[in-house]
Amino acid sequence: MIRAESESFDPLDPDLEVGQWIADAFDWFLDTFDPIIDVVETALQTGYDALFDLLSAPPFLVMIVIFAALGWIARSWQFAVFTVVAFYLIAAMGQWDRSMDTLSLILLAAAIATILAIPLGIWAAKSSTVSQMVRPVLDFMQTMPAMVYLIPTLFAFGIGQVPGIVSTVIFAMPPGVRFTELAIRQVDAEVVEAGQAFGAAPGRILRQIQLPLALPTIMAGINQVIMLSLSMVVLAALVGAGGLGGEVVGGLNGLSIPRGSEAGLAVVVLAIYLDRIVAALADRAPVVRASRVRD
Amino acid sequence: MFGRKAEQAVSMLEEGATAQDVAKLGATAAVIDASFEVEPGEIFVVMGLSGSGKSTLIRMLNGLWKPTAGDVYIGDTNIARAGDAELRQVRKEKISMVFQHFALLPHRTVVQNAAYALDIQGVDKAERFKRASEALELVGLAGWDDKYPAQLSGGMKQRVGLARALAAGSDIMLMDEAFSALDPLIKREMQDQLIQLQSSLNKTIIFITHDLNEAMRLGDRIAVMRAGRIVQIGTAEEVLNDPANDYVAQFVADVDRTRVLSAASVMEPAQYIVNANAGPREAQHTMREKQASAAFAVGRRDNLLHGVVYDKDVVKAVKRGDQTLQSIIDTDVASVHQDTVLADLFAPSAESPLPLAVVDDDKHLVGVVPRVTLLSAMANVAEVVHAGEHPGGEGRSDGPPDEPAEPAVAEPAEVSARSTDGGAA
Numbered sequence: 001m002i003r004a005e006s007e008s009f010d011p012l013d014p015d016l017e018v019g020q021w022i023a024d025a026f027d028w029f030l031d032t033f034d035p036i037i038d039v040v041e042t043a044l045q046t047g048y049d050a051l052f053d054l055l056s057a058p059p060f061l062v063m064i065v066i067f068a069a070l071g072w073i074a075r076s077w078q079f080a081v082f083t084v085v086a087f088y089l090i091a092a093m094g095q096w097d098r099s100m101d102t103l104s105l106i107l108l109a110a111a112i113a114t115i116l117a118i119p120l121g122i123w124a125a126k127s128s129t130v131s132q133m134v135r136p137v138l139d140f141m142q143t144m145p146a147m148v149y150l151i152p153t154l155f156a157f158g159i160g161q162v163p164g165i166v167s168t169v170i171f172a173m174p175p176g177v178r179f180t181e182l183a184i185r186q187v188d189a190e191v192v193e194a195g196q197a198f199g200a201a202p203g204r205i206l207r208q209i210q211l212p213l214a215l216p217t218i219m220a221g222i223n224q225v226i227m228l229s230l231s232m233v234v235l236a237a238l239v240g241a242g243g244l245g246g247e248v249v250g251g252l253n254g255l256s257i258p259r260g261s262e263a264g265l266a267v268v269v270l271a272i273y274l275d276r277i278v279a280a281l282a283d284r285a286p287v288v289r290a291s292r293v294r295d
Numbered sequence: 296m297f298g299r300k301a302e303q304a305v306s307m308l309e310e311g312a313t314a315q316d317v318a319k320l321g322a323t324a325a326v327i328d329a330s331f332e333v334e335p336g337e338i339f340v341v342m343g344l345s346g347s348g349k350s351t352l353i354r355m356l357n358g359l360w361k362p363t364a365g366d367v368y369i370g371d372t373n374i375a376r377a378g379d380a381e382l383r384q385v386r387k388e389k390i391s392m393v394f395q396h397f398a399l400l401p402h403r404t405v406v407q408n409a410a411y412a413l414d415i416q417g418v419d420k421a422e423r424f425k426r427a428s429e430a431l432e433l434v435g436l437a438g439w440d441d442k443y444p445a446q447l448s449g450g451m452k453q454r455v456g457l458a459r460a461l462a463a464g465s466d467i468m469l470m471d472e473a474f475s476a477l478d479p480l481i482k483r484e485m486q487d488q489l490i491q492l493q494s495s496l497n498k499t500i501i502f503i504t505h506d507l508n509e510a511m512r513l514g515d516r517i518a519v520m521r522a523g524r525i526v527q528i529g530t531a532e533e534v535l536n537d538p539a540n541d542y543v544a545q546f547v548a549d550v551d552r553t554r555v556l557s558a559a560s561v562m563e564p565a566q567y568i569v570n571a572n573a574g575p576r577e578a579q580h581t582m583r584e585k586q587a588s589a590a591f592a593v594g595r596r597d598n599l600l601h602g603v604v605y606d607k608d609v610v611k612a613v614k615r616g617d618q619t620l621q622s623i624i625d626t627d628v629a630s631v632h633q634d635t636v637l638a639d640l641f642a643p644s645a646e647s648p649l650p651l652a653v654v655d656d657d658k659h660l661v662g663v664v665p666r667v668t669l670l671s672a673m674a675n676v677a678e679v680v681h682a683g684e685h686p687g688g689e690g691r692s693d694g695p696p697d698e699p700a701e702p703a704v705a706e707p708a709e710v711s712a713r714s715t716d717g718g719a720a
Contacts, residue, residue: 194398197357198412198463199387212402286402290443 026152037156044108044162051104060091063100067273074280086269095266101243102233103270105161109168110229114222117173121180121221122206131181138174146171146232154239164236164245172228179221183214212287219282226274234267244270305364325351326362327523335466338493338500340514341525342507348523349503353471356501357390358382369467387416391460395472397452399444399459406431406440408455412463423462430462431455433492450481457489461496470502474509486512507546511535511555519543531555553638553673558631561672562653562662568593571601575612575620582606589649592624593660600652600660602626630654633661637672644669 009015030037055063064087072080090099124131149170153163187210195205211218237245244263251260282288304322326348333339343349354360355367358374367374372385391412399408406427407414413423428440434454444452453473460468474482486509493500504510510517511531518528519539527539535555538544567590569578582590592601602624612623629647631640633655644651650665 188396188398190394190396190398191400193354193359194392194394194411195415196359197386197390197392197469198415198459199383199385200415201383204415209400212400290402291445293443293446 026155030156040166041157041162044157044165045160047108048104048161048165051108052101055100055104056097060087060096064088064091070277071273074277074284079276083273086273090266090269093262093266095244095247095262098242098244098247098263099266099270102245102267105165105168105233105236105241105243106226106229106270106274109165109172109233110222110226112165113169113173113225113229114176116169117176117221117225118180118218121177121218122184124177124181125184134177134181138177141170142174147235147238150236150239159240161236161241163239164233164241167236167239168229168232171232172225175224175228176221179224180214180218183217183221184210186217187213212285215285216282216288219278219285223275223278223282226278227271230267230271230274324523326355329518329520329523329525331518331525331528333499333501335499336497337515338502338513340502340504340510340517341520342504342510342514342517343520344505346522347520349505349520350471352520353392353469353501353503356469357386357392387412387463389465390467390469391463391465392469392471393453393456393460393473395476397444397449397456397476399452399455401444403443404440405436405442405444405447405455408444409458409462411459416463426464427458427462430458433461434458434488448481449477450485453477453485454488457492461492467499467501470500472503472505475504475506482509489513507550508554511550519546532557532560536560551638554636556637556672557633558635558637558640558651558653558664559633559661561637561668562633562664563668565591565593565650565652565660565663567591568660569604569620570595571599571620571624573620575609575617575623578604578620579609579613582609591628591649591652591660591663592620598659598661600628600630600654600658603628603649628652630658631664632656637669640664640669 058066064084067087068080068083071083090096120134124134146167149167150163153166157163157166191209191213192205195209200208233241233243234245234248237243237247237249244267247263248260248267251257251263304320304324307316307320308324308327329348329352331339341349341352351360355362356369356374358367358377362375365375369385369389372381374382374385377385400411403411406424409431410418410423410427413426418426428437431437431440431454434457436451436454436458439447439451444455447455453476456473474485477485489500490513502510502513504513514531516528516530517534518525519534519542520526521542527534527543529537532555534543535547535550535552538547567582567585567587569581569590569592571592571594573595578590578592582588588606589603592604593599594601604620604623605625608623608625609620612620617623629643629649630652631643631654633653640651644664644666650663650668652660653662653664655661
């Protein structure tokens with residue numbers, strides 16, 4: 001692994017094969033955790049397939065009605081109208097199935113990223129040691145060019161949706177962790193003290209005080225997770241994840257403006273829709289609603 | 296004690312080092328020497344400026360922060376050494392707290408907030424809402440149950456905070472700068488309400504404040520803190536009249552004494568007294584001896600104040616050969632209770648030709664306040680008199696509460712704290 005070159009290392013002409021070391025370490029990782037990797041692959045593939053079937057099985061008009069209804073409940077009838085028009089446009093551009101494919105990837109990846117990020121964020125908020133250990137890792141995850149993740153995940157999971165989902169989770173998770181940690185730390189210390197002073201146990205304080213008060217900020221983090229997932233999911237087409245990303249990549253390869261721009265527009269529609277829905281949910285957090293009540 | 300090398304810092308402090316000395320170690324000594332006992336039913340005020348360690352001190356009383364050294368007893372439980380579960384039990388059952396910025400849960404209604412402590416205690420829903428509503432009624436918030444904190448003014452929010460503490464049913468209440476964030480008029484109102492509630496509830500209250508006037512108004516006893524040490528403990532009058540050192544003296548220099556000192560603290564023994572049960576002859580004799588033109592008629596055995604007799608009436612009565620004084624006693628005498636504060640003596644004193652008679656609960660004469668005595672009591676605090684325009688009102692409202700300070704100690708009676716040194720780590 002760290003071969004003999006270290007013996008002939010010349011400080012004036014340094015030549016470290018860092019990339020090779022990482023590759024070697026990764027090989028070892030693959031060999032050692034092979035059974036776990038298989039389980040993860042199966043689980044993600046199954047989850048993706050189920051979600052995609054669910055979203056793509058009904059006729060597109062039915063789905064548009066469902067999306068519009070969600071938009072209405074979460075926001076307003078104006079937003080429902082926008083939803084109908086925008087999603088109808090997607091169908092009209094012939095991007096419907098690919099959009100549902102991409103939406104499945106986003107929802108699955110964002111859900112996994114959120115499920116991992118929130119507990120980690122809470123842990124980091126409670127322990128400064130954890131926070132200090134997690135921070136450089138998050139920095140690394142966020143600043144490493146996103147496409148780089150595709151290489152090892154491709155090796156681990158082969159061509160298809162799974163490496164795309166895993167890469168997306170890694171790339172999209174950091175803001176979820178950061179926002180959660182920040183949100184919990186920002187909760188008014190006096191209110192937390194009030195919980196302690198009346199004898200509440202830490203779990204209860206977390207559940208009844210810290211999480212409800214932190215929820216709007218955590219939701220902002222989830223929004224970031226979704227937006228990053230969306231951008232990553234397009235790149236994931238490079239490893240065969242398909243969907244709208246496939247069209248974008250195809251458009252690029254074929255230098256086809258119509259193909260690329262139609263897929264791009266569909267991505268924008270998905271982004272706006274998801275962003276507004278999540279923002280509306282954040283707005284419904286009990287603490288936000290209570291602050292707005294007027295006689 | 297906060298920061299590194301806390302133990303070393305404690306032993307330095309025990310050997311007489313100052314907070315500045317230990318600061319060189321990187322340790323902050325917030326509470327260094329605070330030993331006191333609080334009696335059941337007492338309002339014990341801890342008074343000090345920002346950074347004096349009072350907020351740290353109060354947080355050690357319920358174990359939110361642990362002292363580095365020293366003990367805190369509530370009854371027989373040593374809070375400073377209690378485990379987490381035991382501590383939570385004590386907080387549920389024995390001790391509640393009111394916070395400077397109210398610390399209400401913004402997403403819960405007023406009644407849910409007031410019921411919070413009961414929720415933690417595991418009281419079932421109907422019962423806890425009932426008790427919370429009663430507590431809200433007690434603090435004057437009946438009918439506000441279903442509002443949210445955001446709909447309430449600062450004073451009302453703090454009433455909810457107070458109701459939450461009262462509903463908890465604990466005997467001890469810690470109040471951390473509870474009224475400091477309120478504007479002066481509301482603050483005054485809350486103080487009055489607390490005093491009134493206390494007269495019926497009889498809780499043991501430890502009240503932290505940076506406002507001396509507030510301390511004087513509320514405290515049965517006051518502990519003055521400076522740089523982590525309690526420099527004096529005493530009643531308002533003791534602190535005012537007999538400050539333990541220059542710091543306390545300076546501190547109390549601008550307090551409005553007329554609102555604190557009572558008639559009892561300035562009164563003098565009555566010189567002109569005649570026996571109300573004896574005859575006019577004896578009265579005439581006494582008054583001639585003292586060269587008095589008027590005298591208080593007081594029962595010889597019971598010291599009961601009957602009224603005033605005037606020289607010319609006494610002389611007439613002697614001429615008439617009256618056997619008793621009763622017919623000439625003027626019962627319309629200016630008398631004040633011994634607990635009346637000086638500020639309330641001015642008007643009666645101005646109207647009365649005689650010294651004001653000072654009486655106790657049973658109308659027994661305990662002393663007199665001649666006008667000259669009142670005026671000279673005022674003269675001692677002349678520079679303060681103009682401040683009397685907002686008596687007890689805002690005091691110093693500057694400054695956020697405290698910086699972290701450090702160790703304290705409390706110990707038993709109901710609550711008592713005894714600290715030699717130490718701090719919270």
